[in-house]
Amino acid sequence: MESIYLKKAEYLHDFKIFVEFNDGKKGSVDLIDIIKKYRQAETLRNPKEFSKFFLDSWPTLAWECGFDIAPETIYEKC
Numbered sequence: 001m002e003s004i005y006l007k008k009a010e011y012l013h014d015f016k017i018f019v020e021f022n023d024g025k026k027g028s029v030d031l032i033d034i035i036k037k038y039r040q041a042e043t044l045r046n047p048k049e050f051s052k053f054f055l056d057s058w059p060t061l062a063w064e065c066g067f068d069i070a071p072e073t074i075y076e077k078c
Helices: 032-039 039-045 071-077
Strands: 004-012 016-021 026-030
Touching: 016 071, 026 071, 032 039
Parallel strands: none
Antiparallel strands: 004 016, 016 026
């Protein structure tokens, strides 16, 4: 099986992101539950900070604060 990775991620609003994967699957995901679950993501509970994500070299959804979310986790939520 081929590895799943993000090809595209666009901020929509609040804690929702539109994502597209290398296998063609795409849709919007709400990540508020993950952001609220982890203490390391505390600064991202502000939607303005949350919206500053990027795709790192893996490509994984990541933030400058060091928090990231694996593509497989996002895939399951999509």
